Amino acid sequence: MRSASSRAPVLWARSALLALLGSVAVPLVVAGLKSVLWVLVGVAGLVLTAVGVWWALAHTGVVRAVGTLVSVAAPLAVLALYAVHDLLWPACVSLGLWVLAVVAARIALTPAGADSGRRRARGPVQPPRRPWILMNPNSGGGKVARFHLAERARAAGAGVVLLDPARHQDVAELARRAVAEGADLLGVAGGDGTQALVAEVAARHGLPFIVIPAGTRNHFALDLGLDRDDPAAALEALTDGDEFRVDLGFAADRVFVNNVSFGTYAAVVADPAYRDQKVRTTLRELPDLLTGDRAPSLRMRAGRTRAEGLQALLVSNNPYRRALDVDRPGRRVCLDSGRLGVLCVHVGGTAQAAQLVRGPGAPGLRRLTAREVVVETDAATVPAGIDGEHVMLPVPVVCRIVPGTLRVRVPRHRPGSPVARPAADWPRVARLALGR
Known part of the structure; x- marks a missing residue:
């Protein structure tokens, strides 16, 4: 007898197929075979919108003005036509069912256990003796000061260096000097560009590296499973951390994390x-x-x-x-x-x-x-x-x-990496729904 966990993908697959059939059936019931024509009208609206956006971006003057007008008017015209012929609500219901079908299909095809990305972590590690963290006070609109990151890092035993906005400091050289003075962990509270420079030094010397998401976007921190809304939480990696290895990219001799x-x-x-x-x-x-x-x-x-x-x-x-x-x-x-x-x-x-x-x-x-x-x-x-x-x-x-060149240290308690859901492969969904 199947367990509840093994039945779940089958139920999701069947739900996906039902939602997909519903997205097709609703317009057919309301408008009959004419629904095919209305679908073509919607596609034409999308095409005109794409053309309008291209004109608005790639040209100036009158052509840009026309492109802007077309990109706005095309979808509005399609919605108006649907509303006049009392097809707006069926179109919205059909679109909603299609979205539900795709979501359910991807959930059905997601392998069991692919829910956090933490399986790469190597477990708890010993706290560093002489951690060193570089902080950019200007990053993220002043997150370093707003979240009291320097004070919290020093309280956790880290040496902190604040970048001086008035000086053109060599970030990589500051990191190399910290290593020469005995630092056994390097970290950055700042944007992805600054993180990349220090990460290269950490990788070169085989030292662990921590990311404190104090920048504007912090895509690297996001993919590491860190909480971008609470930069100070990343400091827990200094006392209660996991460690795993990640790749680094190079363009010529310049490293990039994103x-x-x-x-x-x-x-x-x-x-x-x-x-x-x-x-x-x-x-x-x-x-x-x-x-x-x-x-x-x-x-x-x-x-x-x-x-x-x-x-x-x-x-x-x-x-x-x-x-x-x-x-x-x-x-x-x-x-x-x-x-x-x-x-x-x-x-x-x-x-x-x-x-x-x-x-x-x-x-x-x-x-x-x-x-x-x-x-x-x-x-x-x-x-x-x-x-x-x-x-x-x-x-x-x-x-x-x-x-695997960079040793990244992260807090043991963190939101985690995103679920790696596959695309909606409908033949696979159908076979799964049929129990094959």
Whole structure:
């Protein structure tokens, strides 16, 4: 007789199929075969919206104004048509059932035990004798002062160095000096870029490293399972911690804990005005970067895979999940796969922009994994954004990953890593629902 835990995937699979059938049945019952026509109307609205967004981003003047108008008017027009023909509520119900079907299918296919990502931890470790933590008072709008991180770290026995905003200090050199003076653990309270610099020193000397999420986004801390809303909780790793190893990525000789971007985004980040006026700077720069003389043309090699004419390229330390995952956007399943994630983007015009509604299957998007990626352009150097920090790198740029090189120490009690749910594979869901 099956246990409750073994029956759960079957029940979820059956629920997914019922919800999927319901999402199809509702419009058919209400509108009959005409529902197929209304589905096509909805798809046309999505296509027009994608085209409008492309015009708004890639052009200026009248074309940008028309694009903005189309991107707003197209979905509103579809909703108005549905409402006039009394189809708005069936469409909403059908969409809701489809979302429920996808969620249930992914839960059904999730392997048992894939609920926290903590299985990589090696258990409790001895507290460090001379921990050293670098803190950036400006990160995250002043989180170091707001959460009293320096005082709490010193109370836990750590030596603390505060970066001076008025001085251009060499972060890596400060970390190397701490090691020379006997530090047996390195840590950072700051953004991902600062963390990467100190993490490289820790990895080079085989020392444990702790992350205190005191930056703005802290994607690295998020994928380590830390609580970004309570940076001080990370200090528990000094007295009651687990330890595991993660990979580090390198672009030329620069380390990255999250990703390195080339092309359009990297060029926008290079503008000094971007820090204070992100949206305005992006809208001003994008037209020339997407369709003008400054449009980048990147080439990528990863093993036998080649890609040319790319406008943007993202290389990540371990692959990101699907870009359209609404439950966990921008998250990595793990940090120890030993593989780089690669996302190539090429949108050559309006037609390819319209095809982006297909999502990950669009011809302008290409995803793969590799251990090494070579990025080339016709110029001698290429702008890059390494964990959000602008740098100029000599071409060709070799991006590589070093598996398990960084010892990360985290609190034993922490939220945990995200659930690694697979995509909705409907044939598998059907077989599971039938008990096969």
